[in-house]
Amino acid sequence: MSLRFLGAAGTVTGSRYLVQYRERRLLVDCGLFQGLKQLRLRNWAPFPVPPGTIDAVVLTHAHLDHSGYLPRLVEEGFRGVVHVTPGTGDLLPILLRDAGRLQEEDARYANRHGFSKHSPALPLYTEAQAMRALERVRPRPFDRVFEPLPGLMAKFSHAGHIVGAASLHLATEAGSITFSGDLGRTDDPVMRPPACAEQADLIVVESTYGNRRHATAPTDGELAEVISRTAARGGTTLIPAFAVGRAQAVLHALLRLKAAGRIPDLPIYLNSPMAIQAGRLLEPHADELRLSEPERRDLAEKVRYIRTEEESRALNAPAFPSIIVAASGMATGGRVLHHLKALAPHPEHAIVFVGHQAAGTRGASLVAGADAVRLHGQWVPVRAQVCAIEGMSSHADQAQLLDWLSTLQRRPAHVFVTHGEPESSDALRQAIEERFGWSASVPEHLDTVAWPPAL
Missing domain, CATH: 3.40.50.10890 (Rossmann fold)
Structure with a gap:
């Protein structure tokens, strides 16, 4: 089994993780890159692996930095199933259709007023393409095991954050990985708190607020x-x-x-x-x-x-x-x-x-x-x-991220800190090492990790 970081490595956007098992490929999250131009250009670059070679996709939640590239992936050849929670399944038609429609409107506006550097300006994908991608979505209930690839078992658990947001646990006979997804706050006034972390060999944890603590006093x-x-x-x-x-x-x-x-x-x-x-x-x-x-x-x-x-x-x-x-x-x-x-x-x-x-x-x-x-x-x-x-913010802060990790019953082999600006990710990495004594690192874009490691 291998894990490759196709996004959200060194940045807080573009969540994409490629898990390969027995020559099959599972993409965990399929997000848009946002923010800095050099990141946004990745949305237009060829996908790091041919989309047609990806067998299935699992989305942790519906926000566009986790789901917004899906229509483009389908247009470029992906033909598998997209596994989501019921809440994410309800939200995706709203977000993806809107994203396609806005991109079409922005392209038309740019062409009409002539401020784009491209002639003509084009959308990354259209509303119609978003609707075609939605045909591949299949809801899966929380806390119920499903099999996105033969021999690879998956389970969603509640992550708080927004409706449908999930952490994801993957397990094979070779090893296991838990992805935190975007974790909500334990004191969020709207969403219930995240469930405990699922035990795994490898943990991939977000770090949006990995170097900060939310104010203790009400805002x-x-x-x-x-x-x-x-x-x-x-x-x-x-x-x-x-x-x-x-x-x-x-x-x-x-x-x-x-x-x-x-x-x-x-x-x-x-x-x-x-x-x-x-x-x-x-x-x-x-x-x-x-x-x-x-x-x-x-x-x-x-x-x-x-x-x-x-x-x-x-x-x-x-x-x-x-x-x-x-x-x-x-x-x-x-x-x-x-x-x-x-x-x-x-x-x-x-x-x-x-x-x-x-x-x-x-x-x-x-x-x-x-x-x-x-x-x-x-x-x-x-x-x-x-x-x-x-x-x-709807994201867990450093203390809450550490508290989520502390619910693990035993030491993981390694923790990968992702989905944060560099200072934020490195601060959480250091905090994990200091509090737990665990092995932790901040992966770089396109890094690949094999598990179990070669002897």
Whole structure:
């Protein structure tokens, strides 16, 4: 058995791991690279192995940095089954179709306005191609063993993070591997905590927040303060948020603050068709959530959902202070870009980031203090207040990642630290070695590991 790191090695994006067993190939996650241009170019490069030689795919969850390359993989020759949890199976049509549609729209916009370096600009894949890829998806229940390749047994366990998110355990007679997937927080207000880690020879653990600890004090006060100050000066608060997971958590926090009288009675808008669709899946998967039935009902009834482009454009010239939650969370695409273009030049407004901002994204640039940001081919000045509230992330922090590893009943042969910026991954590697005395390393892109190792 061998493990090859085709993505999420030295970066927090592009999750892709190739497991080879008895001449057959299983791809664990099939994510898009996002952020820095040299990473995004990997989406357009030939896949490291011919897609037609991959026998099956298993996805740990639906976020695009774990699933978003799937339509391209199918177009390039993959013909196997894609194994997912039921929640991921419900979310994938929303995310992948939206991704294809946005790429088509971006390509048309670039061609119409002539700001692309390519003539013509093309989408990585289309909505129709995304729909064809979805035909290969097969849901598998949590905590039930299935066989994606002959002789290779797999099992999903709950990872928290978002609906459907899973850790993955693979076992053969030659050895075993556990992939953490993206682990949620033990104290997440929306999702239940991750299950214990499955024992394995090799552990692959994410490190998005591997060098940080979330604030022990609630972050609601910080959010309330920003919104109240912004409203007092007549401004609107724009909150970029990932459509699946964070948008629902942010709305829940805003409704709590409003009910407690800690923020003014402002209209709360959700401007993301994808987030609106994802919100409808909370009820069918309520067993994965901490939210009560009244809290889920409030999310459905007390938020103003923006569905049309006309409604979206109207928010760019607010007649009174309001709160807008819009995707994407790193300001890499979606309707939030149009709101940034309209609101960022004006000092009365505020832009509040509530999740990790990968290197090279607009979100990272804004949080770092950029005085201008490039949007739709032009530079837009940034005079609005910009702040980041890290404590609202849906990822486990260093302490919670270590606690998850501590649930292993015996020492693994090796731990691979992935899915993090270099400083974050190396900090978690060092923490693992210091706390447990285990062998741990940060793999590089395209590294291959054989198990058991050759004598």
